[in-house]
Amino acid sequence: MIARQVRPEADRPQRCFVVGPIGDPYAAHGSPEREAYEHHLGIFEQVIAPACEKYEITAVRADGIAHAGDINEQICRHVIESDLVIADVSGGNPNVMYELGLRHITGKPTIHIGEAGRLPFDIASIRTIRYQRARSHLVGARREIEGALEVGLRDGFELLTPARVLRGLQTVTEPSSSAQSGNVENVNDEDPPGLLDNFAAIEDGLGEMDSEIEAITKTMETIGALTGRANAEVADLTEANAPASAHLAAVLRYAKSLSTPAGELDKVAAVFAERMATLDSGVRAALGLVEVTPPDKRGEGAKEFLEQLMDLDESAQTCLSQITFFGESAGGMLRVSRHLREPVKDISAAVKRMASAIACMGEWAGKARVLAQGTAE
Template structure:
């Protein structure tokens, strides 16, 4: 996937891809999800699309793509290959920020808009057309987009910070190259100079935290599993010895007391783990996009280590999930024996839900990483 070279681009934009929140068109009327859908559809149909039409530009949202195929691939292609992108940054939607990062990297025309008070801090320094949810404000927003289009068509759209940093150029230094290099000029050959992944240091720090948390989760699962196995052996011995119900109940109560603390700790660990992976998702997708944009021939050993780490983490967290699922199922059956087990069983079930959420997120990273590793290409 490559952006069209300058000589193949039209003199003025013809296609505009609009990225931003869309909402749920199938949500119940009166629900927040349906209200969000109606609002953003109005912004698209009454503000962005008319502003583009004034200059002969056709605007399109992701939900307007008619051709069959992989929606994620289609969106990425439109983000990179469209002549223009208008990005509605209201609420800092992670998918929107990822798509915007790809567009910034290529240094192609983009206009930022967003609802006043709903803009993420990270891009606060970038000039953004702000609007409010009133007819008057939206009409004014359309006019400001028209002005931005007119200025961009006449004078050119200036590269934003990420593209300038990657290309080591200053504003107004001339047209962008066909494709940004993996490193700014002067970094060829590597050495001790920072490479692509050094620009993603925050993501690496986050991965270190994820790795530490996963080790703690695995340890807690092992503790719970050991306790459950011991209790199972004790219960079997009592059953074979014909022990009375009161003796077996006492054994179950001892198990509940032993499980209460580690099960509660496991629930807390997985809750924090799920929150950390969710917080990392946007930056991780951006980092993976940077690695992909570099091209196989320009990726260094650090890139491969980064991708390998994502794959390894995915395998480790799936192994932990499998072990926890088995424990949770076993404990779920046992809680019928005594009310004393209900609290630790609830904690184990909650931990399982949190870990499944994290696995979904990390599985997406690993799938992208596997597609970029050299072995996958061969």
């Protein structure tokens, strides 16, 4: 049986903060950013706001926050403090997933909606109201939200897994009077993971990323050694006034030797980037969990998690500087011979994958450093 958060009549939700992609209202007509803005504004005005109004709940989006101040801080405050959150998870927008992770750990009512066919797989197990862009489907989605609100207001909203983890943690650290007297009652038939279990699961993924960075570094060392030998051979040929055909033969040998490690470099970089995308929402949610937990209550698991993020970022930045050098050198290789085109293509693709993934990792580490300083203080 899933635990429910039952609200008394006097504590009915009055404010609903809507989390979801916003788009850009000032972008050019027809651009993806402008279309995203129009679409999600339509979902808000035609689906979410009317459903909330039926139960006298005021709905607001991030672009409807009237108060001046730091918009990121205001959004986080609304996510954490609002009576109700409705989250449009279409497309798995990273900002939306981060805000959703913060919301889940509060244990407060949250309703998921999303466009059919665009739901992120990593939250597929959570009940989500699906909609399609056709007007008739939007009406159906609005009615489903109304139904979810009616059931939640009447029977209580379900606690999602992170909130149940925290609730279970509180039960362990702060036993009830009945438990202290020996009358222990099992109020939850599920066996949800504990806080350390969640950290451990993420840390396993981060450990794999560390291994992938090591593999990428070794592959670049191999490419570097091959390049060094090729340069030495070309230098000897030049000194010996060898004909162009001899130089071309040397380049062909170099291209052939480079083909396998260059392909491997791109392959490992692709796995690294994919793992980054898979872990991103979980890591951000875990960082949010650490953030809302008082420093003296975090324990060693949280400390080790933050340290792992910072250490991993240091390794990644070193790797990035090396692979960026290879990327800059790759352009020069193309001017030497067309036979180098395929390995250079693989190296360039790996550079792009790694640069994007490591930039995201830098955001994790930046947040981890701030939180680690709070723990040290």
